[in-house]
Amino acid sequence: MAKSLKVNFERLQADVETLARIGRHENYSLYRMAFSEGDQAAREWLQKRIQEAGLDLYVDGAANIHARFNWDGQRPSIMTGSHIDTVPGAGHLDGALGVLVGLECLRRFKELGLSLRHAVEAIAFTDEEGRFGGMLGSQAICGQLTPEAIYNARDLDGMSLSQVMTAQGLNPTDILRARRKPESVLAFLELHIEQGPVLEREGVSIGVVEGIVGLFKWEATLKGTANHAGTTPMDMRQDAFQGLAEFAGEIPRILEENGSARSVATIGRVEIFPGAANVVPGSVKFSLDVRDTEGVILRDLADAFRRALSAIARRRGLMFEFEVLSEIEPVKCDPGLMEAIFDAARNLGVEPLQMPSGAAHDTQIMATLTRAGMIFVPSQGGRSHSPAEWTPWEDIEIGANVALNTLYQLAH
Ligand SMILES: [Zn+2]
Numbered sequence: 001m002a003k004s005l006k007v008n009f010e011r012l013q014a015d016v017e018t019l020a021r022i023g024r025h026e027n028y029s030l031y032r033m034a035f036s037e038g039d040q041a042a043r044e045w046l047q048k049r050i051q052e053a054g055l056d057l058y059v060d061g062a063a064n065i066h067a068r069f070n071w072d073g074q075r076p077s078i079m080t081g082s083h084i085d086t087v088p089g090a091g092h093l094d095g096a097l098g099v100l101v102g103l104e105c106l107r108r109f110k111e112l113g114l115s116l117r118h119a120v121e122a123i124a125f126t127d128e129e130g131r132f133g134g135m136l137g138s139q140a141i142c143g144q145l146t147p148e149a150i151y152n153a154r155d156l157d158g159m160s161l162s163q164v165m166t167a168q169g170l171n172p173t174d175i176l177r178a179r180r181k182p183e184s185v186l187a188f189l190e191l192h193i194e195q196g197p198v199l200e201r202e203g204v205s206i207g208v209v210e211g212i213v214g215l216f217k218w219e220a221t222l223k224g225t226a227n228h229a230g231t232t233p234m235d236m237r238q239d240a241f242q243g244l245a246e247f248a249g250e251i252p253r254i255l256e257e258n259g260s261a262r263s264v265a266t267i268g269r270v271e272i273f274p275g276a277a278n279v280v281p282g283s284v285k286f287s288l289d290v291r292d293t294e295g296v297i298l299r300d301l302a303d304a305f306r307r308a309l310s311a312i313a314r315r316r317g318l319m320f321e322f323e324v325l326s327e328i329e330p331v332k333c334d335p336g337l338m339e340a341i342f343d344a345a346r347n348l349g350v351e352p353l354q355m356p357s358g359a360a361h362d363t364q365i366m367a368t369l370t371r372a373g374m375i376f377v378p379s380q381g382g383r384s385h386s387p388a389e390w391t392p393w394e395d396i397e398i399g400a401n402v403a404l405n406t407l408y409q410l411a412h
Contacts (some may be wrong), residue, residue, distance in 0.1 A: 004347050005108060005408055007400045012104045013393065015049065019084065019100065020092035029387045032086040033155075034127035034136070035063075035164045042084050046099070046124055053107045061174030062140035063165075065124040069106045070116050070411075078411045079370070080105065080189045080403065081123030082362065085131070091389020097377070098191045099124045101400045105407050116411040118186060125362050132161045138365035140178040150175050180369065187337060187410050188366040191375040191403045193391050195359050197382030205398045206352035207376030208341045212364040213262070213356055214298055214330030215291040218305075220322035222247075222313060226274055226282025238317040241272055241281040246312050258304040260297050262356055265290045265305075288322075293330045293356045331364040337373030337410075344405035350398055359384075375402055 022045055023038020025031035032038040046065055050057045056068035071077070082098025102122030109120060125137030132153040139145050150172050153161035162172040199207050224238030248267055255263045269287040288305065292298050306322075313320035338354070345352045357363075357374060366372045377399035380390040 004344075004401065005112070005404050007101075007104045007108055007397070007404050008111075009397045009400070011107070012100060012396070012400055015100045015104070016092070016097065016396070019045065019096050023086070025088075028088040030086055030090040030092060031088050032084065032090070033088065033129065034085040034131040035168060036131075039085050040168070043124070046084060046103075049103060053103070054110060055103075055106050060141070060178040061171075061176065062137045062178035063126045063170060064137040064141065064178060067103055067106050067122040069109050069120045071119045071121070075117075075119050076184050076186045077119040077121045078187050078189070078407055079121045079123060079185055079366070080191070080407055081121070081125065082190050082192055083125045083128030083137070085127055085129050087129050087385050089385075089387065091384055091386055093193045093389050093391055094195065094384055095128060095192070097193060097391070097396065097399075101191045101403050104400060105404045108404055109408070109411075114408070114412070116408075118411045120407060120411050128362055131155045134360070135362055135365050136161075136175075137178070138362040140175045141180050142365050142369040143179040144365065144368070145175060147173070147176065182369055185370040187334070188363065188370050188372040189337065189341075189375070189403065189406060189410070190361060190363045190366075190372075191377070191399055192361060193384060193389065194376040194379045195382070195384035196379060198355060199353060199376060199378035200380060200382065202353055204351070204353040205378065205395045206341075206345045206350050206402055207355045207378075208338050208345075208352045209333050209357045209363070209374035209376060210338065210354050211293045211330055211332045211356050212361060212367075212374075213291040213293050213358050214295060214328045215289060216298060216302055216327045217290075217325040218288040218322045219285065219325055220288055220309065220320070221283055221285045222309070223283040223319040223321075224281065224317065227280045229278045229280055232280055237280050239280050240284045240318055243312050243316045243318045244270065244284045244286060246316075247309055250308055250312075254301070254304050254308055258297075258300045260292055260294060263290070263292045263297065263301060264358070265301070287325075291358065295329050298330070328360070328364075331367045331372075333363070333367070333373050334371035337371055337406075340406050340409050341373055341375055341402060344402045344409060345398075347405060348398065348401055350402070352402075373406075375399055375406070
C-alpha cells in the first residue's frame with residue numbers, strides 16, 4: 001500500500017469558515033450570485049489566498065480564477081476545482097468546498113516540494129449557479145459559447161452580462177479567449193458535496209461519481225372545457241385537471257416499465273385555469289422534469305410520457321400539447337479517473353460508493369474537453385441550496401485527502 005499524502009486540515013477548515021462569512025446578506029443569509037458584491041469580495045479574498053501561498057495566479061477572460069503549480073505554459077495540466085458563486089440563500093459548501101480543497105492540494109504539493117510531471121491548476125469557475133444561464137466559466141474554457149450567447153445573456157432583472165462585466169472593468173468579448181486547447185488539459189477532477197441523502201444513509205464518506213444525469217424538461221398543457229361546477233354532470237365534463245391527476249398517478253408505472261432504477265420524474269409546477277373553486281378546470285399547464293443517467297432511456301421515457309398523455313387526453317376529450325424547455329445529455333465520468341479515486345480512498349482506509357450525480361456540475365461541461373471525474377462527500381439530511389447545508393468535518397477531511405492523492409497520482 002502506497003503512503004498517502006495528507007492536507008493541512010486546520011488550514012482548510014479556516015479557509016472554509018472564512019469564505020462562509022463572505023457575502024452574508026441580511027435577507028438571504030449567503031448571497032454570492034455571480035458578479036454581485038459578495039461574489040466580488042470572495043473573488044478578491046481567493047486571489048489573495050492564492051498569492052499568499054506563493055502559487056501562480058491567473059484570471060482568464062471569463063473571470064475564472066486559476067491557481068497554478070508547476071506551470072510553465074508548455075506542459076499540460078491536471079485541473080481541479082468548482083465554483084464560489086452561490087444561489088440566493090445558499091449554504092457555505094456548495095462549490096466553495098471544491099475550490100478550497102483544490103487550493104489546499106496545490107499548497108501541499110508546493111510545501112512538500114513534490115516534483116510533478118504535469119502542471120496542476122485549481123480553478124474557481126465563473127457563474128456556475130446560473131445568474132446568466134449557468135456554467136459560464138466552464139463553457140468558456142470548453143469553447144461552447146458564441147458571441148451571440150454572450151451578448152444575449154441576461155439575469156432575471158434584465159441586466160445583461162455585458163453591462164455587468166463592463167461595469168467591473170471586464171471585457172465580455174474576452175470570454176471567448178478563455179477557451180483551452182484540449183491538449184493543454186489532461187484531466188479534470190471536481191470535489192463537491194452530494195446535495196442528496198444517499199451517502200449519509202449508507203454511512204459512507206466518499207462517493208465516486210460514475211456519471212451526471214441528463215434530463216428533459218417540458219411545459220405541457222391539457223385543454224378541456226371550463227364549465228359550471230354545479231350544473232355540469234360528471235359524465236359530461238372535459239375536466240383538464242382530472243386528466244392531469246390521472247397522468248400523475250401513472251408516473252410510477254411509466255418509470256417502472258420504461259425507465260431504470262435511477263429514473264426520476266417530477267411535476268413541480270401546476271397552473272389551473274380559470275382557477276376558481278366553482279368552475280370545472282378548462283385547462284392545466286404543468287412542468288415535467290425527467291432525469292436518468294442514460295440517453296437512450298431518456299428518449300424511451302419521453303416517448304412513453306407522450307403516449308400516456310395522448311391516451312389520457314383522447315379518453316377524456318382533452319387536447320394535449322407540450323413544449324420542450326430543455327434537454328441535457330447525460331455525461332459519463334472517465335473510468336480511469338474513477339479507478340484513481342477508488343485507489344486513493346482505499347489507501348486511506350475508506351471504501352467509497354459508486355453513484356450517479358442527480359445535480360448538474362461544471363464537470364459535465366469539462367467532460368467535453370477532457371477526461372473528468374468527481375468526488376462526493378455526504379450532505380447532512382441531503383440538504384443543499386439552503387443555510388442548513390452541512391457536511392461533517394471528518395468527511396471533509398477524508399474527501400480532501402482523497403482529492404490530494406488522486407491529483408498526485410494523476411500529476412506525478
Ligand atoms: Zn455546486
